[in-house]
Amino acid sequence: MKNYQKKSTLLVLFGLFLSIYSIHSQTTNDITTYNWFDKTIGRKNLDIVNGIPHTNPYRTVGGNHLYYIDQYELGNLTYEGQSYYNVKLKYDIYRDILVLNPFGESENIGVNIITAKVEFFSIKDKNFVNIDKKDPTVPEFTPGYYEENKITPDFIFYIKHHKDQQKVVTEGMLFYTFKENTSFYLNLKNKIYPIKNKNNIIKLFPEQKKQINGFYLMNRELKKSDENQFMRNLIKYINNSLSVQTK
Template identity: 45%
Template structure:
């Protein structure tokens, strides 16, 4: 019996005991039961146990790393059609890998989850979607933060880093430079929006608003490009 089938069978029995009503959505009680099952049987029982070990031997300059956030945080995943909750996750944006830490902190093995099996994941309040079917000759593909703006309009943000070598005190170190790719899903089409003119092309009636926003938010665009783009697209569609 597959792991997700075992989990479903267990939930049916356990749900009878707890008098949990079945539902297509994940209720708080159902999430608690899923978490109990995962934690008490251990990661070795889960469907994603066969991911490769996550290795990182980087010698980096101060305050440099390959991750979106350099710590494990609570998150959820939709893996091979099965939901898992309250996992400890970290996103390696240099290799575009989602990293899992076991519940047992004495186990130092970290796992790169198999990307093809991940549909979505959340870390904190941010939701990420695997856009593995994108044309990668145009887009980078892989994991993107998903920001729903309105009906049939969604902003996707690709976080990645480029590696540069640096030397300090005759020691070779690595610098990671943050980069971004912005995609707007509008009218059932994925549109790359690297430049202001591309945004104006998609929203020709909002040209003045777009120009004003760029003018008023130059510092934000430089300091936090992803927040700049989120605010801009929301501003256009208000």
């Protein structure tokens, strides 16, 4: 009985240590960020560094994270008409924030780039545009960053990357999990259409019904494993089919 109580006590103490270490690490990173920000903001610097410090207050479990990719990646950025190449970027898709890791700084340092001044950025061969106008006919198509797949000027496929947050209490401690919740839109001749299911697509392209059904049948595994890539491929396939028909 004493051994059991001793083991239980050790487990509780170990849990408290992990909690304190996690909170301390998070706090230390935040302090590092703000110290760097205070040191740098008074100096003349690149315009893209003039945002606020980026912090992540969410303690997660099981490899969960709130980013498109949970690390900085080299990408390109157009900010106030000026292009920047090979800058370290990370995209917070829960809060729809683009984060910059300033050149030469630790990756614990991040700056939230001012969204209103961003026109375009790219990460991992994916292009994102900042859409700043609402569409009253499609209220869910809200302003923000969208992955853009431009097939032709009149045929553009958008993916809205987002994650939903859920709180989890484990052994009296609060954690967060983030689950991807992606939305798809098609811009046909400057009119936005939400794509929620196969029927939405067939309604837009009724003459392609047979081909669309066949594509779904032949690509079931891809749809399960990577719906985003499935949709990218589907839209390209439809456009190619339309091009063949018009020749």
